[in-house]
Amino acid sequence: MxxxxxxxxxxxxxxxxxxxxxxxxxxxxxxxxxxxxxxxxxxxxxxxxxxxxxxxxxxxxxxxxxxxxxxxxxxxxxxxxxKGRPHHHHLLCTSCGNIEDIALESEHTLLEEAHTVSAYNIKRHSLAFYGQCPKCQ
Amino acid sequence: MxxxxxxxxxxxxxxxxxxxxxxxxxxxxxxxxxxxxxxxxxxxxxxxxxxxxxxxxxxxxxxxxxxxxxxxxxxxxxxxxxKGRPHHHHLLCTSCGNIEDIALESEHTLLEEAHTVSAYNIKRHSLAFYGQCPKCQ
DNA sequence: ATGTTAATTGCAACTTAATTGCATTGTACT
DNA sequence: AGTACAATGCAATTAAGTTGCAATTAACAT
Known part of the structure; x- marks a missing residue:
């Protein structure tokens, strides 16, 4: 293994x-x-x-x-x-600093729009959410 | 003024x-x-x-x-x-470092999904795209 | 097993972004 | 003009990350 x-x-x-x-x-x-x-x-x-x-x-x-x-x-x-893990983004707790993964279905729509709207040759993106985890709320 | x-x-x-x-x-x-x-x-x-x-x-x-x-x-x-400018995100050219704004309609769908999927009390997010600007392509 | 070689490591010094303490300066108000 | 304290400069410090170089060691050959 x-x-x-x-x-x-x-x-x-x-x-x-x-x-x-x-x-x-x-x-x-x-x-x-x-x-x-x-x-x-x-x-x-x-x-x-x-x-x-x-x-x-x-x-x-x-x-x-x-x-x-x-x-x-x-x-x-x-x-x-x-690398190579299923595509996902991150949630960071602004109180305790805990980090979690999050995967979003609707992301590809966003990416399509970005490609369409922009003249940039977009290679990658970064997306993260900040808030309080259940414990810290 | x-x-x-x-x-x-x-x-x-x-x-x-x-x-x-x-x-x-x-x-x-x-x-x-x-x-x-x-x-x-x-x-x-x-x-x-x-x-x-x-x-x-x-x-x-x-x-x-x-x-x-x-x-x-x-x-x-x-x-x-x-702060207070219309909500938007950023494009950064990985060659020349140039930075531009980008606004995306489909973003709210993504946010809704994030709120639904996650137990976090999401307060804000950051989203940026990386690629080459027209000049550098 | 032992020797050889280049990849890897430790150490110390360095770089760069950002922060802090403290004495000085200067804005705003009387 | 005079006063108070917000703002500033300067020097020192912190923290993440990088680099040069000598010492170590994994992998392969003998």
Missing amino acids: KSDSLQTLKEKGHRITQARSAIIELLENTDRPIAAKSLYTMLERIGIKVNITTVYRELEFLLQENIIEKVPLKDTELHYEM | KSDSLQTLKEKGHRITQARSAIIELLENTDRPIAAKSLYTMLERIGIKVNITTVYRELEFLLQENIIEKVPLKDTELHYEM
Whole structure:
């Protein structure tokens, strides 16, 4: 049950290090975007000691390898999540900071309109909702 | 033809300084979000010498006064624009960095769905499109 | 098993956006 | 003109993220 991404990386000639496989595993098993620093903390908690620089470099690497993507949810730091998951967007609780996924049927209508209305060659978009989660209301 | 916002601020007992009125005027006469640093440059160009700290503090102040709002378009810096303009979103050119407004009819459908689907008490949302502008294509 | 090589890592220094403390300045009001 | 306190400049600080370089180590060959 080794991760596909890991397998692919290995086939491409990249090395499978403790940090790399742990980071991929954490991203795969977390259904929400994670920030570099919390990834670092999570690694620490499971006993993997790496420098924060390594976390940043690994995220940069996984971005280039098209395995993860940036999610700009907060003003102050970036989050990252696995690519290739069903298309969805995010809900961020403005009180506790909790993050959830949300998928919307009516999104494709919006995208169609955007393509029609604009002269830009639109490649991607970002959409996020901010409010209070049930617990914090 | 003095700005409404300026008038309101004065009535609230705030002072009208050169920096304050210039920043508000720049924001009012620019139909796209502006970053703190480019605001600083624009001020310089029109002969207004202020510290970048003042720009940040003024933006913070205008945010609290509910006159402007944050627009998180880029990973590296925040942009700001006047509040109260007709609801719209943004297009950012991934080549030249140009920013444009875009308004979408079908957006309310999306919002309705979001409200229905989610248990969150959604207060606001952010939506941006990324691609190449006509010039850069 | 051991050696080789280049990918990966740690460390320290650096960059950039943004914030803060404090002394000074200047707007608005008397 | 004089006063009060909002606004400002300056320098130092914080926090996210990046970079150069030497040391380490995974993967492959012998």
